[in-house]
Amino acid sequence: xxxxxxxxxxxxxxxxxxxxxxxxxxxxxxxxxxxxxxxxxxxxxxxxxxxxxxxxxxxxxxxxxxxxxxxxxxxxxxxxxxxxxxxxxxxxxxxxxxxxxxxxxxxxxxxxxxxxxxxxxxxxxxxxxxxxxxxxxxxxxxxxxxxxxxxxxxxxxxxxxxxxxxxxxxxxxxxxxxxxxxxxxxxxxxxxxxxxxxxxxxxxxxxxxxxxxxxxxxxxxxxxxxx
Amino acid sequence: xxxxxxxxxxxxxxxxxxxxxxxxxxxxxxxxxxxxxxxxxxxxxxxxxxxxxxxxxxxxxxxxxxxxxxxxxxxxxxxxxxxxxxxxxxxxxxxxxxxxxxxxxxxxxxxxxxxxxxxxxxxxxxxxxxxxxxxxxxxxxxxxxxxxxxxxxxxxxxxxxxxxxxxxxxxxxxxxxxxxxxxxxxxxxxxxxxxxxxxxxxxxxxxxxxxxxxxxxxxxxxxxxxxxxxxxxxxxxxxxxxxxxx
Amino acid sequence: xxxxxxxxxxxxxxxxxxxxxxxxxxxxxxxxxxxxxxxxxxxxxxxxxxxxxxxxxxxxxxxxxxxxxxxxxxxxxxxxxxxxxxxxxxxxxxxxxxxxxxxxxxxxxxxxxxxxxxxxxxxxxxxxxxxxxxxxxxxxxxxxxxxxxxxxxxxxxxxxxxxxxxxxxxxxxxxxxxxxxxxxxxxxxxxxxxxxxxxxxxxxxxxxxxxxxxxxxxxxxxxxxxxxxxxxxxxxxxxxxx
Ligand SMILES: Nc1ncnc2c1ncn2[C@@H]1O[C@H](COP(=O)(O)OP(=O)(O)OP(=O)(O)O)[C@@H](O)[C@H]1O
Ligand SMILES: [Mg+2]
Numbered sequence: 098x099x100x101x102x103x104x105x106x107x108x109x110x111x112x113x114x115x116x117x118x119x120x121x122x123x124x125x126x127x128x129x130x131x132x133x134x135x136x137x138x139x140x141x142x143x144x145x146x147x148x149x150x151x152x153x154x155x156x157x158x159x160x161x162x163x164x165x166x167x168x169x170x171x172x173x174x175x176x177x178x179x180x181x182x183x184x185x186x187x188x189x190x191x192x193x194x195x196x197x198x199x200x201x202x203x204x205x206x207x208x209x210x211x212x213x214x215x216x217x218x219x220x221x222x223x224x225x226x227x228x229x230x231x232x233x234x235x236x237x238x239x240x241x242x243x244x245x246x247x248x249x250x251x252x253x254x255x256x257x258x259x260x261x262x263x264x265x266x267x268x269x270x271x272x273x274x275x276x277x278x279x280x281x282x283x284x285x286x287x288x289x290x291x292x293x294x295x296x297x298x299x300x301x302x303x304x305x306x307x308x309x310x311x312x313x314x315x316x317x318x319x320x321x322x323x324x
Numbered sequence: 325x326x327x328x329x330x331x332x333x334x335x336x337x338x339x340x341x342x343x344x345x346x347x348x349x350x351x352x353x354x355x356x357x358x359x360x361x362x363x364x365x366x367x368x369x370x371x372x373x374x375x376x377x378x379x380x381x382x383x384x385x386x387x388x389x390x391x392x393x394x395x396x397x398x399x400x401x402x403x404x405x406x407x408x409x410x411x412x413x414x415x416x417x418x419x420x421x422x423x424x425x426x427x428x429x430x431x432x433x434x435x436x437x438x439x440x441x442x443x444x445x446x447x448x449x450x451x452x453x454x455x456x457x458x459x460x461x462x463x464x465x466x467x468x469x470x471x472x473x474x475x476x477x478x479x480x481x482x483x484x485x486x487x488x489x490x491x492x493x494x495x496x497x498x499x500x501x502x503x504x505x506x507x508x509x510x511x512x513x514x515x516x517x518x519x520x521x522x523x524x525x526x527x528x529x530x531x532x533x534x535x536x537x538x539x540x541x542x543x544x545x546x547x548x549x550x551x552x553x554x555x556x557x558x559x560x561x562x563x564x565x566x567x568x569x570x
Numbered sequence: 571x572x573x574x575x576x577x578x579x580x581x582x583x584x585x586x587x588x589x590x591x592x593x594x595x596x597x598x599x600x601x602x603x604x605x606x607x608x609x610x611x612x613x614x615x616x617x618x619x620x621x622x623x624x625x626x627x628x629x630x631x632x633x634x635x636x637x638x639x640x641x642x643x644x645x646x647x648x649x650x651x652x653x654x655x656x657x658x659x660x661x662x663x664x665x666x667x668x669x670x671x672x673x674x675x676x677x678x679x680x681x682x683x684x685x686x687x688x689x690x691x692x693x694x695x696x697x698x699x700x701x702x703x704x705x706x707x708x709x710x711x712x713x714x715x716x717x718x719x720x721x722x723x724x725x726x727x728x729x730x731x732x733x734x735x736x737x738x739x740x741x742x743x744x745x746x747x748x749x750x751x752x753x754x755x756x757x758x759x760x761x762x763x764x765x766x767x768x769x770x771x772x773x774x775x776x777x778x779x780x781x782x783x784x785x786x787x788x789x790x791x792x793x794x795x796x797x798x799x800x801x802x803x804x805x806x807x808x809x810x811x812x
Contacts, residue, residue, distance in 0.1 A: 100414045100421075163501075163547040164540055165508035167519050172540075175523075176532055183327075265400035272512065279403060293411045300403045307398035467620050468657035472671035472723065473647025482670060486661045563661045565705020 106289040117281025125264045131203035136210030161208035173201025174273035198273035217248035254318045333531045352521030360504045366443025371450025378455040396448035409437040409513045438510035453495045457488035497554040571596045571758045577626035588782045599759045601769040604779035610762040618649045647675045650720030650728040656712040658704035665700045690718040710741025727758035778802045
């Protein structure tokens with residue numbers, strides 16, 4: 098091995114990298130919230146007796162799960178902004194590309210959340226809905242008051258695990274030129290000719306964060322199993 | 325909207341003139357398929373080996389396999405890819421990195437890095453599936469194999485793995501699908517696979533919609549084909565009389 | 571044939587076996603009984619080395635099981651074992667279940683193994699099912715196949731771990747009949763079972779275990795006539811109620 102490592106460009110760029118990390122975390126937070134809310138709605142549509150709703154949800158979920166995230170991001174980065182501009186006569190100076198990529202990311206992750214939540218809802222025994230109806234609750238009430246609370250309790254570890262996956266996925270916004278943590282690390286490495294060190298540093302940061310969180314999830318799972 | 329749809333674009337020649345845009349698209353598809361299949365071979369082989377190691381009664385071996393899984397699961401695919409492509413050739417010992425950079429064409433460098441990266445990344449997931457397949461078998465099966473005089477490797481080979489693999493065909497199917505989807509990430513190191521060709525078409529023609537729709541449809545097609553293929557495998561490997569069998 | 575000498579075993583701080591000593595002579599049939607969790611399965615699994623033990627010694631046909639130099643696979647191939655849950659290999663036909671170990675372990679030819687398997691299948695009355703898969707047979711049939719599978723290896727002795735306790739009552743006898751026949755032919759057998767009818771019919775000795783200890787080790791008549799320990803008496807009374 099004759100490569101001479103030189104880590105000196107990292108300390109000075111930490112503030113810049115931290116800005117990137119904030120963007121990564123922000124995207125993650127938004128996508129998790131949108132993903133859970135929209136994913137829950139999708140899951141309920143999918144399970145609802147109203148056929149068109151359930152078809153729509155099934156189509157949405159299967160479509161997004163069949164396409165690579167990179168493709169979705171490119172769609173929302175390159176194509177959708179043009180459509181929006183055409184449709185709403187937007188001022189050509191407003192750059193909606195980043196917002197659009199962000200939305201695309203959230204819509205994509207919702208499809209995955211929806212599948213987790215659907216499985217969670219289905220794991221609640223059917224008798225629970227029957228019991229709620231017997232008490233005079235409407236379908237929506239039964240869902241909101243009886244089924245979803247139980248479903249979410251069981252799903253917490255899976256939802257968190259998906260959040261870890263999602264956090265890793267945010268690095269792909271690189272293709273839409275959003276300056277997330279990975280984008281920032283790459284930029285610094287490229288600028289200083291220290292790509293090797295910066296890439297290794299980025300990998301280590303992701304590993305420490307994701308591994309720690311996954312250990313937390315594991316502990317949570319164990320605790321829930323014993324309750 | 326004043327967009328001019330022109331599906332005929334795929335028939336027109338590319339600037340260099342040696343093929344059509346359709347030709348570009350198909351060569352992208354070919355790269356995607358070739359890349360995914362070769363990475364899948366690595367993933368299956370390595371993942372099965374690691375999955376077996378995770379279940380053997382040996383603390384050291386199962387610990388190594390567990391660490392392996394954690395490393396490949398907790399670093400984003402894109403970062404792993406960049407490390408394989410940009411970092412590894414720099415730090416490989418014995419001049420291997422130099423030979424990689426000098427003796428191989430850029431395309432070969434991209435393809436090899438992408439293949440190894442996808443293979444290792446997916447192998448960690450395959451490992452977890454194989455492990456859970458083995459662990460979900462009744463504990464007595466291993467004892468039954470050993471009691472007949474099989475060695476531990478023979479017990480895995482003839483008793484545990486054949487059933488474990490059958491049990492995990494559905495989750496392996498979704499990993500197989502993932503490898504095709506994940507291969508799109510490799511466009512970031514310049515590998516001209518399907519997604520990259522789609523993007524290239526957007527740059528070269530004024531027909532972004534046609535290009536993206538075509539690429540998206542091709543990914544959907546890959547999905548359908550893989551699912552059908554795996555269903556055939558699942559049906560053929562079905563065990564008569566076993567739960568879910570018949 | 572089998573000697574068990576002061577064997578002790580623990581999982582962490584939990585003592586599963588304490589100072590177990592007994593032996594099974596050639597041609598003898600020994601029944602092991604005792605309450606759930608008393609260590610019967612563990613003891614019988616120690617005999618062919620499926621469970622390691624920390625103290626004491628076990629020999630089978632003069633070969634020490636605990637000795638790290640012993641080729642355990644080879645030893646196990648000479649000791650037949652039948653499990654509570656049959657443990658046939660679900661992905662293989664009955665014929666393959668019977669022949670795989672003969673071929674892979676004993677190195678017999680496929681044809682030879684197949685013929686031997688079919689002969690034994692006939693003996694347990696299941697020749698017509700040779701090409702089926704385990705999942706297509708009833709529990710009693712599966713257990714008879716499992717016995718045939720063990721016999722196909724020409725074992726010098728047989729270990730049974732509650733071979734009938736996972737079976738519906740109407741299937742128990744078809745399995746016991748095979749075992750009785752085997753005993754009467756002079757096979758050396760160590761059987762964990764609560765089938766006292768079987769014990770009365772063919773056992774030479776009965777071992778009673780409680781909390782990891784061998785509490786009684788008596789000739790059959792002595793055991794059934796007047797068990798020495800209170801625990802064994804209670805146990806017998808409980809079993810006979812059913
Ligand atoms: N892997 C293990 N780790 C810890 N304890 C164990 C393990 N296997 C068995 N034990 C314990 O050892 C004791 C003896 O188990 P064993 O299976 O030998 O009992 P048994 O007499 O066969 O009971 P049963 O009639 O229920 O089959 C039990 O208390 C059991 O909980
Ligand atoms: Mg037992």
